[in-house]
Amino acid sequence: MSYFDAKEIEIISKEKIGSMIRKTGKHKMDQQINENDKEPSWDGYIMLYSDEKKNKKSIICRIPIQLKGKEVKKLDNKFISFPIEICDLNNYFNDGGIIFFVVEVLAPSEEARIFYKFLLPRDIQLIKDEIKKEGQKTVNVKIDCILNEKVDFFKVCEKFKIERDHQSIAQVKNALPLEEIRPSKIEFLSVDDKFDIFNSPLYPYVRDEYNHLIPVRDVIEPTQIIIERYSDFIVKGKKYFNSYKEHRDREGERYYSFGDRIVVKGESITLEPSMGTVIERLNTIDFFVNTFSKEDLNKLEINNKKAGDILTEEKSIINRVIHVCNKYKIDLNKFYIKNLSKADYYFLEVLYDMENNAFDFTTDSNPTLVKIPIQDNVVLALKVKNDKGEKYIDYYDSNSKLILISEYEDIKLMYSRFVILNSDLLLCCNFDKDTIIKSIKSLDYNNRNNVADSYLLLALESIKAWDKIHNKEYLDLANFILEWYEDILSYEIVKINKAQIEMRLNTKLSFDTMKELYNILNSTTDESCKAAINILIGNKEGFKTCFDKFSHDEKERFSNFPIYNLYEDNVE
Structure with missing residues (x-):
């Protein structure tokens, strides 16, 4: 009642x-x-x-x-x-x-x-x-x-x-x-003091083509203000941070943060779970270790454990992450501890141990190409089995002597192990153009006439890899292969493929390249060459004429060549 x-x-x-x-x-x-x-x-x-x-x-x-x-x-x-x-x-x-x-x-x-x-x-x-x-x-x-x-x-x-x-x-x-307007700029009215925004909602506006304010179908209700202030944090002569953040919420609570989740509330200081990159976290841990004595750290607890032990354990993990990232060319500035899954921790150990592994022809069997995932990256490796179980080998290990051998008309052909890679397998963070080139050159004595076409396919896959992430190293690899086997591959094939590399790098072709392509176009009877050249010179009708002559299978095959990727971009 x-x-x-x-x-x-x-x-x-x-x-x-x-x-x-x-x-x-x-x-x-x-x-x-x-x-x-x-x-x-x-x-x-x-x-x-x-x-x-x-x-x-x-x-x-x-x-x-x-x-x-x-x-x-x-x-x-x-x-x-x-x-x-x-x-x-x-x-x-x-x-x-x-x-x-x-x-x-x-x-x-x-x-x-x-x-x-x-x-x-x-x-x-x-x-x-x-x-x-x-x-x-x-x-x-x-x-x-x-x-x-x-x-x-x-x-x-x-x-x-x-x-x-x-x-x-x-x-x-x-x-x-x-979300439907996606304006380049939004405006708010009547906000004189940043701390007043807790007392009423914020109403966003945009301006139309006549510069009139137009209300948006949204209302923003802030729950927290974060103000960044700039000040250097220097301990024992080393600068760790150059700013800190002041946080205020609508209940009036105020606290400060700096580094990777160091939070100061009143007289308490807390290290919260990482939200930054591994480099930011390592810098934050070093700040803690160098600022507080071991005795003081052991008085603090994180998740019911002594802070000193936790920081030592976390730093060990971070150092392993940094070692792996540096070894396999993973961008540390995009690598976040918070995003590490259980699978990532497992593969982190696999990658950490992998550099000590090499292929043993006496014990290793069933080699399989695998892409080892870690966060948004993949590392290309060879998984093999032996009497001890499984192990992984860096496919780009520059010291590896692994080669591929096939029989062709009673001739034993030896290939670089990289010749089998398609564009998806080339897209790995441990990709190393120089290791591939070294591998190709080391086998150059072996039946060049019989292996050149296989390496041409690798060049085409490298161009397709460039189309996906625009890493110039892929075009450099393709260009090397075309020049290395220039004396064996047909003149038309070399010129057309070097031209499509030039088009990708410069968005247009030089006068000399255009002249060479027109000469080939006027002399060749190969419809695939004609179709490719018409794409490069921007002749839409000429390409259609050639393409319509292809059978269904020929159209499928041509569409898988990287030259076809230029069709929509360069043919008007």
Whole structure:
């Protein structure tokens, strides 16, 4: 059973609102609140004045309000959810908006907490957008702004007026959300003090082609402000950081952070789980270790363990990560401890141990090419089996003597182990052009005439790899192969493929290259060569004429050549 009846709650709520407006309104506000719900949808108004005389000459505006009161057993809510009739929302919308108050009253002390919310046309439209059920009469609305003596409520009401003046009903009904507009710039009105943003929502605007402000179908309710301040952190002559962040939330809590999640609250200092790169985390751990003595570190605990032990363990992991990243050319600036999965930790150990492994022709069997994943990277390796189980070998180990052998018309042909790689297998972080070239050159004595076509396929796959990530090393490899076997491959093949490399690097062909291509076009009878050249010179009709002559299988084959990737880009 309630301690107060409805009439008493109404009286107390009016008193609390009146008292708080007097305290926070700079003596330039009055309220006129009706009794007994005499006016439908509205309970009264707040009057804003330009000075403390508060006469009719100094009226700035009149803001409609709705006031609700409720008895509670404790005052510890940070927000409330309150049911509002949809017909009332429609009335507020058509009238330009309202400030909605809910006063929580504690019995029997009559202590109170005042919640308020802007219900401007944009707020109401967003609420109505979420109504799914046809015929629904009420909707629960989250109300989380708290009016207390710390709030400059006069400024809050000024903001309400400014926003109301820029939110016409027609504009709001037709407004689009930010994700659909994707503007280069958004603007906010009436934000004078960065810490005032907790007292009311932020309403974004964009400008149209006539430079008019247009409301966006979004409302932003900040929960925290982060201010970056610049200051050097130097310990024993070494600079660790050059800035720190000040955090404030809407409850008034303030704390500081720097490095990779070092958090200072009052007199406590905490190292939280990593959110930065491995380099940032290592720098942060070094700061801790060099700033605090071992005794002090062991007084601290992280996850019920001594901080010194935790930091030593984490630093060991990071050093292994750095070793692996440097070994296999993984970008440390994009490698985050927080993203390491259980599988990543397993493969981290595999990669760490892999550099000590080599192929043993006496014991290793069943070699299989595998891509070892670690975060967003892959390392190409050879997985083999022996009497001890499985092991992995770096496929790009420059000291490896592994070669491929095949029989061709009773001739034993030896190939570089890299000749079998397609574009997907070439796309690995341990790709090393120089190791591939060294491997090819080491077998150059072996039947060059019989192996050149296989290496040509590797050149084409390298060009396709470039198309995926634009690493020039792939084009350099392709160019090397074309030049290395230039005396064996046909003149037309070499010129066409060197031309497509030139096109990728320069987006156009030189006069000399164009001249060579036209000469080939006028002399060759090979329809594939003609089709490729027409792509390179931008002759759409010429390419179609050649392509239409191909069989279905020939079209499939040609479409898989990297020259076809230039078709849409360079043929208008």
